[in-house]
Amino acid sequence: MGFEVKIVEVGPRDGLQNERHPLPVALKTRLVDDLAASGLREIEAVSFVSERAVPQMASSAEVMAGIERGAGVRHRALVPNARGMAAALEAKVDEIAVFASASQTFSHHNINCDIDESFARFAPVIEMARASGIPVRGYLSCAFGCPYEGAVSDDMVVATTARLLEAGCYEVAVSDTIGIGGAGDVRRLLASLLADVEREKIALHFHDTRGQALANVLAGLDAGIRCFDSSVGGLGGCPYAPGATGNLATEELVYLLESLGVATGVDLTLLATAGLRISSALGKPAGSRIAQALLASGALDANAIRGVEASSPSGNTVGLPEKQKTGVQS
Ligand code: HMG
């Protein structure tokens, strides 16, 4: 097919931020490096947010220090304020993202301020990024609905997207935080958005709570969107979006794109292995149906996930309580 699609892998950040038990740095760095080895080139590896708000991301500086850099991979970080930006600069991230919401109530729950105040906090972040030559992406949460307010108007989504771009973001990831939209909603919202905003400046970020994410990607592709976020193994959720489940699984996005003739450069077996390794370490079943199918057909060896134990100095798979260390289930 005559176009390229950019995949932004958000598993190490969006996928892991919801995990309650602290995960060893070695496991997180292994995940990021595995994803890079599978061929993914854009990886949101960490966030520099309040440790109290999201304890799992407390080790972000160590994670950034522990991963392999270079090799054409861009490692990104989520940043809420100037303090987070200072940490991101210290960690030498390749790109940052600020995050706003189309819902006032979600904004309060997520970052403890209203939408106007969130933009006031982004201003120094974007200034610092500009001074250091670091690209800034924007996320817009609750673009298809809010866990607290319910419906969110398309006008609000269009206006807040435009505001993020005016503030200095090169692209906005229009996000279905709670996975409530369907393909018809995507078509409708994009028709409004693309009347005001160039399509190159829009990415789509779907959570798969209701199993609509792949269909939504197809609706986005049809409308000319060429950048999608996803999370290996379908890991994910937001601590401030009750009931939101994982993101669109990267394995499923890659499979869809390849079936459409869009070369992704991703080795699906390596990617699925990375997903199995982290899912297993978290005591979760294989999170993508692609990995399940590869396991069932024998194309993937569940033993391949054992490598993480070798990389952990303690020999402890992830430092989770014994009862959580279950094997891969397919
Ligand atoms: P606040 O309470 O308004 O700010 O929180 P504060 O300045 O009063 O600071 C509160 C505490 O956080 C203080 O520590 C600060 O030192 C500390 P304490 O005195 O309580 O011990 N602090 C920081 N620590 C580390 N790094 C920092 C930082 N800033 C302050 N950068 C704040 C405001 C934004 C900091 C807080 O609410 C927060 O960190 N929220 C994070 C929320 C979050 O990460 N949510 C998940 C990511 S968003 C998402 O998943 C959606 C997305 O995937 C798209 C979609 O699906 O919709 C992107």
Ligand code: MG
């Ligand atoms: Mg998300």
